[in-house]
Amino acid sequence: VPGAPPPREMLERLGQAAAAADIAAYGAIRGEAELIDAYAADIGGHYGWVPGGDEIAITAGCNEAFVVAMMAVAKAGEAVLLPSPWYFNHEMTLRMLGIRCVPLPTHARRGFVPDPEEAAEILRADRARNPGSPVRCIVLVTPNNPTGAIYPAAVIAAFSKLASTHGSWLLLDETYRDFRAGAPSRPHALFENADSRRGLIQLYSFSKAYAIPGHRVGALVASSDAMAEIAKVLDCIQICAPRHAQRALTWAIPALADWRADTARQIARRAALFAEGLGAARGWTIEAIGAYFAYIRHPFLDQSGTDVARRLATEIGILALPGSYFGPGQAPFLRFAYANTSDEGAMAVGSRLAGLV
Amino acid sequence: VPGAPPPREMLERLGQAAAAADIAAYGAIRGEAELIDAYAADIGGHYGWVPGGDEIAITAGCNEAFVVAMMAVAKAGEAVLLPSPWYFNHEMTLRMLGIRCVPLPTHARRGFVPDPEEAAEILRADRARNPGSPVRCIVLVTPNNPTGAIYPAAVIAAFSKLASTHGSWLLLDETYRDFRAGAPSRPHALFENADSRRGLIQLYSFSKAYAIPGHRVGALVASSDAMAEIAKVLDCIQICAPRHAQRALTWAIPALADWRADTARQIARRAALFAEGLGAARGWTIEAIGAYFAYIRHPFLDQSGTDVARRLATEIGILALPGSYFGPGQAPFLRFAYANTSDEGAMAVGSRLAGLV
Numbered sequence: 001v002p003g004a005p006p007p008r009e010m011l012e013r014l015g016q017a018a019a020a021a022d023i024a025a026y027g028a029i030r031g032e033a034e035l036i037d038a039y040a041a042d043i044g045g046h047y048g049w050v051p052g053g054d055e056i057a058i059t060a061g062c063n064e065a066f067v068v069a070m071m072a073v074a075k076a077g078e079a080v081l082l083p084s085p086w087y088f089n090h091e092m093t094l095r096m097l098g099i100r101c102v103p104l105p106t107h108a109r110r111g112f113v114p115d116p117e118e119a120a121e122i123l124r125a126d127r128a129r130n131p132g133s134p135v136r137c138i139v140l141v142t143p144n145n146p147t148g149a150i151y152p153a154a155v156i157a158a159f160s161k162l163a164s165t166h167g168s169w170l171l172l173d174e175t176y177r178d179f180r181a182g183a184p185s186r187p188h189a190l191f192e193n194a195d196s197r198r199g200l201i202q203l204y205s206f207s208k209a210y211a212i213p214g215h216r217v218g219a220l221v222a223s224s225d226a227m228a229e230i231a232k233v234l235d236c237i238q239i240c241a242p243r244h245a246q247r248a249l250t251w252a253i254p255a256l257a258d259w260r261a262d263t264a265r266q267i268a269r270r271a272a273l274f275a276e277g278l279g280a281a282r283g284w285t286i287e288a289i290g291a292y293f294a295y296i297r298h299p300f301l302d303q304s305g306t307d308v309a310r311r312l313a314t315e316i317g318i319l320a321l322p323g324s325y326f327g328p329g330q331a332p333f334l335r336f337a338y339a340n341t342s343d344e345g346a347m348a349v350g351s352r353l354a355g356l357v
Numbered sequence: 358v359p360g361a362p363p364p365r366e367m368l369e370r371l372g373q374a375a376a377a378a379d380i381a382a383y384g385a386i387r388g389e390a391e392l393i394d395a396y397a398a399d400i401g402g403h404y405g406w407v408p409g410g411d412e413i414a415i416t417a418g419c420n421e422a423f424v425v426a427m428m429a430v431a432k433a434g435e436a437v438l439l440p441s442p443w444y445f446n447h448e449m450t451l452r453m454l455g456i457r458c459v460p461l462p463t464h465a466r467r468g469f470v471p472d473p474e475e476a477a478e479i480l481r482a483d484r485a486r487n488p489g490s491p492v493r494c495i496v497l498v499t500p501n502n503p504t505g506a507i508y509p510a511a512v513i514a515a516f517s518k519l520a521s522t523h524g525s526w527l528l529l530d531e532t533y534r535d536f537r538a539g540a541p542s543r544p545h546a547l548f549e550n551a552d553s554r555r556g557l558i559q560l561y562s563f564s565k566a567y568a569i570p571g572h573r574v575g576a577l578v579a580s581s582d583a584m585a586e587i588a589k590v591l592d593c594i595q596i597c598a599p600r601h602a603q604r605a606l607t608w609a610i611p612a613l614a615d616w617r618a619d620t621a622r623q624i625a626r627r628a629a630l631f632a633e634g635l636g637a638a639r640g641w642t643i644e645a646i647g648a649y650f651a652y653i654r655h656p657f658l659d660q661s662g663t664d665v666a667r668r669l670a671t672e673i674g675i676l677a678l679p680g681s682y683f684g685p686g687q688a689p690f691l692r693f694a695y696a697n698t699s700d701e702g703a704m705a706v707g708s709r710l711a712g713l714v
Binding site: 006 | 363375377378382383384417418424428432434454568570589590592594596597598601
């Protein structure tokens with residue numbers, strides 16, 4: 001949930017586009033040609049490779065992009081490897097589609113970055129145990145929700161190789177990509193290589209970077225072969241993504257580049273203030289932090305994360321999500337979305353937590 | 358595809374709403390409270406029963422509403438009864454979800470209105486043949502796409518009873534409800550009765566009636582129990598429907614009532630002109646007509662509907678969809694969307710078809 005509204009100029013463009021008669025009609029299934037061009041150039045700037053127009057789809061939000069990707073790569077009874085803690089909607093989506101979720105635990109000692117060797121071991125064991133239910137896809141969310149961990153390019157490359165060896169897809173959800181201030185400028189090198197590109201499905205959300213979640217626009221990049229199948233799913237689910245926001249975004253991708261960079265710097269500064277402030281709260285530990293979120297160990301060993309989160313909300317007015325919402329074994333943790341508060345709010349969290357008895 | 362843009366005032370409201378900063382944030386999963394209220398009143402006017410706020414969901418288009426409903430009522434390996442010819446996206450959606458489609462043929466001799474007794478027979482036979490794959494839902498689209506048939510209230514009531522006896526849901530897709538000019542004012546009585554309401558999921562699209570398909574808004578009515586499950590699917594797929602259009606529609610539902618009635622009258626007049634004009638084309642027969650579409654038998658017994666449609670497009674510049682797109686056994690038919698042409702265009706179709714050798 002972006003903490004601030006989009007800039008005034010963006011709101012004006014959204015308004016103008018929504019008032020246009022032509023935009024009220026149906027649009028192309030995979031999105032407006034102009035936005036696809038602008039987004040291809042954007043991808044080029046971030047990853048050093050420019051996708052073709054038939055390798056991009058614009059979706060009604062990034063959750064929908066995930067559902068569509070899963071429907072394209074796996075059938076009910078097949079499986080997907082999902083690092084835990086996970087984004088709860090991902091796990092819910094798999095369950096609703098009858099796709100088996102194979103958890104890949106990530107660990108505080110590794111900053112919640114998944115381990116490709118542990119993944120290989122889990123895949124080997126799962127294949128032996130469930131020969132009739134192959135793992136069709138490995139899902140990575142980086143920067144991560146809920147932990148905030150930003151996966152190193154080398155880790156992402158190792159997972160790409162693992163997926164290829166295993167004959168499965170790699171889905172990379174980079175919803176929070178624009179908030180990597182301080183991290184290396186290129187998130188990964190998978191797009192630069194034809195081999196790693198072939199098995200890759202990459203997701204992105206315009207909701208966070210442009211602060212427009214209410215307008216519902218996300219994006220999906222995949223090979224043209226995969227896209228031909230994905231487009232059929234998109235036709236069934238969305239027909240087209242909301243068109244007015246697509247038109248405004250065509251303008252915004254280049255025009256708001258500085259605004260996005262500035263927002264990312266602000267949020268990175270807030271992360272530093274949050275980390276500094278948390279020092280005042282004895283027993284509260286930052287296990288991972290980055291992009292939008294911090295994943296925090298709380299000091300109440302005998303209380304579930306849900307109980308602790310309830311106390312935070314009712315006793316000191318702080319909203320954090322219990323780790324248990326994000327998967328098994330997460331009771332010691334809470335997710336803080338520091339990006340959504342003010343600098344003052346971020347800095348004060350520690351002293352407020354210290355007041356919790 | 359609506360043939361004309363929405364009225365100027367609607368475009369202004371869409372523009373104002375999209376330019377508002379508050380609407381850029383996430384909204385409620387099941388929709389804006391104000392739109393839910395306005396839509397509840399609208400349902401009340403059409404069906405003599407006003408749903409509660411927890412019995413309505415606003416969706417990112419009516420295709421999405423169908424996907425969501427199917428995910429809520431049936432698992433992969435279970436089945437759905439679908440009258441044929443069908444709306445192709447419905448059949449595609451079932452196939453993609455691994456839900457078995459049990460066809461219920463409809464016949465020209467009955468004006469393509471499905472027969473509840475034939476359906477009962479098919480359900481009986483299917484249950485005996487596929488005991489492990491129960492039919493979880495009966496789907497009816499009325500007014501129908503592709504045939505244009507408007508199902509009588511008594512037929513809809515019989516299907517509701519059949520669904521109840523069989524222990525399955527009844528899904529009623531009323532996307533074209535507002536174009537029933539000339540038909541009885543109440544489409545059916547299912548909402549008036551608590552028993553028939555319990556197993557009912559009703560879909561509606563704002564795309565056609567308000568001429569705003571590019572803004573992606575549909576609606577779903579179901580019991581609050583069913584809705585609690587449906588809301589989980591909605592959270593995974595859409596989080597929320599586009600909010601700006603929801604705000605504009607809150608105004609439009611009462612404010613554009615006259616405009617909608619006028620549009621429906623215009624389209625009904627166009628249906629009459631189309632039917633009259635078609636008399637000039639020997640061998641072309643209207644098998645069903647209503648709301649938006651006419652389902653036409655072509656005279657070329659030795660040619661597939663696809664070939665005939667190609668000839669219409671290339672030789673006389675008329676776009677019609679081949680019946681074969683809508684299911685098995687439909688080669689003799691073409692779907693004409695007369696609602697999308699002008700009065701002159703509708704009237705001239707017959708003489709232009711007569712020119713096809």
